[in-house]
Amino acid sequence: MAEWTTLAEAVKAHVHDGQTIAMEGFTHLIPFAAGHEIIxxxxxxxxxxxxTPDLIYDQLIGAGCxxxxxxxxxGNPGVGSLHRFRxxxxxxxxxxxxxxxxxxSDLANAYVAGAANLPFAVLRGYTGSDFARVNDRIRSITCPFTGEVLxxxxxxxxxxxxxxxxxADFKxxxxxxxILGVQKEAVLAAKTAIVTVEERVPSLEAPPNACVLPSWVVTAVCEVPRGATPSYAHGYYDRDNLFYQAWDEVSRDRGRFAAWLDRYIYATSDFADYRKLQSDLRAQAVSS
Amino acid sequence: MSQACTSEETMTVAAARMLRDGAVCFVGIGLPSTAANLARLTHAPNAVLVYESGPIGAKPSVLPLSIGDGNLAETADTVVSTPEIFRYWLQGGRIDVGFLGAAQLDRFANINTTVVGPYHNPKVRLPGAGGAPEISSSAGEVLVIVKHSRRTLVEKLDFITSVGFLTGGGARERAGLLGKGPVAVITDLCILRPHPVTRELQVAAIHPGVARDTIVDATGWPIQFSDDCGETQAPTINELEVLRELLARTAAAHGVSGEAA
Structure with a gap:
């Protein structure tokens, strides 16, 4: 059963140095609050x-995690490069x-294989490209029925x-x-799953076939309103496109990025504190 | 009937015209998305736009800034997961046309979006594959839209991310790729099409007002002109109006909300 905890407690208990971590969300529902807490x-x-590493991994990479x-x-979607990654x-x-x-296509298939407890993914892909030349984990297999090489x-x-x-409901x-991306597959492929949510509700009232992850496949669940910003949460808030654009400048320069990290992550206690700092500064900018 | 327009507008309009009404089109972000939506808003109202984030039949009123913007999901006939879009819909053979951009392209329309320079010590690290390798191999045919310059249309790629015709001739078929491959490359100077036998890209139509020398100078290999090379029909007033309104709506929608970093 999932345990309701704070995000800080969940990261402290379940994310450890040297682990393999998948933080998914395809442009939508990117778990930025959790990324900040890991930093x-x-x-x-x-x-x-x-x-799509997006800004969330640009931040983690730049912070040395x-x-x-x-x-x-x-890339930075709609803007250009991820400068910390580069x-x-x-x-x-x-x-x-x-x-x-x-x-x-490969990674999506590889998450499906992981969720299905299979050792590898099989797909029609990469033919003629240079990927296998630089990644020896991209290999081929011959179909035992047709002889096709995949x-x-x-x-x-x-x-x-x-x-x-x-x-998430109380349980x-x-x-x-x-847009669901590969989140369900990522959770089912992993040993441990942390989920942050916009709100904690008495009942999900989900229709049949809705994408519901039962409590017993989730390790920890944390209420973090706007926890996906600057990406978006469908039905709650829009993508903060200006942040994505501004990140191009902030992340381009090592010193400026380090100052951002000090001020917005290390000097804030949690995501709510980060958001308050951000909105205070924005209010100042508007009034000055 | 036409009016003054930029070379980028001519490119976008020429690319949009390539998409036939009713076609099921897997759309890349950026220039391909602009062209595909222009087609949908002009001559191809029944085109089905599919984005790799999962929306099928998206009808966005403004252009998405990212491949997974909310307005793609809200206006789609259905939204499926990322594994499903690649497994059932693209690999499953449901896509007529793949519409791609490129950082670099060679004479056989192979595409590099991975690195400039050596892979393990790159001069420039580009974003990488995304959905393009499987779009270029599994879509029924491929359209590429790219700005024309020597940095983009190069003699040799440092990395083949997505395949066109490989080394030309029958190489693509011999490799066992299912789709026909690139049928046209639309630039801001001209339209390139593969030679029917060698599969080398040749200039098939020149945009109005562009000199042949300009194309030669902007291409990284000795570019050939097909025997029946003509002139691209200039954008119509209607095409330009719809395109400019779309871009104006997009700028207004993406520029108003949000917080500074």
Whole structure:
């Protein structure tokens, strides 16, 4: 059964140095609050998995939490580069980052394989491309029925999956809707799952076939309103596109990024405190 | 009937015209999404736009800034999970047209969106694959939209992310790829199409007012012009109005809310 805890308690109890962590959410419901808390608790040497690293992993990489990353598209959506990611890959700052690069289709299939307790994913992919040349875990398998040669890639089996969802009930059953990405698969592929939610409700009132994660596949559930901002939560708030644009400038320069980290993450006690600081400064900017 | 327009507008309109009404189109973010939505708002109202984040039949009123914007989900016929979109819909053979952008492209329309320079010591680390490798291999056919320059249309790719015709001729078929591959590359100078035998990209139509030398100078390999190379029909007033209204609505929608970092 999922245990209702604070996010700080969940990260302290379940996220440890050197683990493999998958924080999913495809543009939508990205668990930013949890990412901040991992930085705040100064976890190190993590192997990060995520289809689209987005700003959440740019922040973790820049803060020195990651040793390795598996991903399939590493840009700032609609804006350009992830500068902290690029600085780590191109210059080894703040530490070298080993990368394992896959395609979206591959990683999605690999999460499915993980959730299904299979050792590898099989897909029609990569033919003619250079991926297998640089990643020896992208291999091939011959179909025993037709003889067709297909791509075979290792399943994703994270130690911890972290997602954000719209609602959880008192028992810790979780409901999410809208663009679902690979969150359900990530939770089911992982040994431990932490879920942050917009709100804690008496009953989910979910229709049949809704995407519900039963309490007993979730380890910890935490109420963190706006916990996915600057991404969005369908039915709650929109994507903060200006933050994504502003991040391009903040993250471009090491010093400016370090100052952001000090002020917004290390000097704040939790995500609510971070959001209050952000809105206070915005109010000042408007009134000055 | 036409009016003054930018080369980027001509490119977007020319790309939009390639999408036939009713086609099921897997849409990349950025220029492909602009062109596909322009098509939907002009001559192809029944085009089915599919985004890799899961929306099928998306009809956004403004262009998405990211591949998973909420308005794609809200306006879609259905929204499926990411594994499902790739497994059942793309790999399952339900996609007529893949619409892609490119950081770099070679003469056989192979695409690089991974690195410039050596892979393990890159000069520039690009975002990577996304859905493109499987779109380029599994979609019935592929359209590519890209701005024309020597940095983009290059002699040799540092990395093949998504395949076009590989080394040309019958190489794509021999590799066992299912879809036909790229049928057109639309740039801000011209429309390129693969030669029927060699599969090398050739200029098939030149945008109004563009000189042949400009195309030659902006291409990283000795570009050929097809024998029947003509001129792209200029954008119509209606096409330009719809495009400009779409972009204006988009700017208004994405610029108003949000917090500074």
């Amino acid at each position: 705040r608790q100064r976890r190190r040497n993590l192997s990060l998995i995520r289809m 990651a040793a390795r990353m598996t991903f399939s598209w590493g 600085d780590a890959v191109e210059n080894g700052w703040p530490a070298p980052l080993a990368i394992e690069e896959r395609s979206h 791509a075979a890639t290792p399943a994703v089996r994270p130690d911890v999956a972290i997602i954000h969802a719209q609602k 810790g059953n979780v409901l999410l809707w809208g």
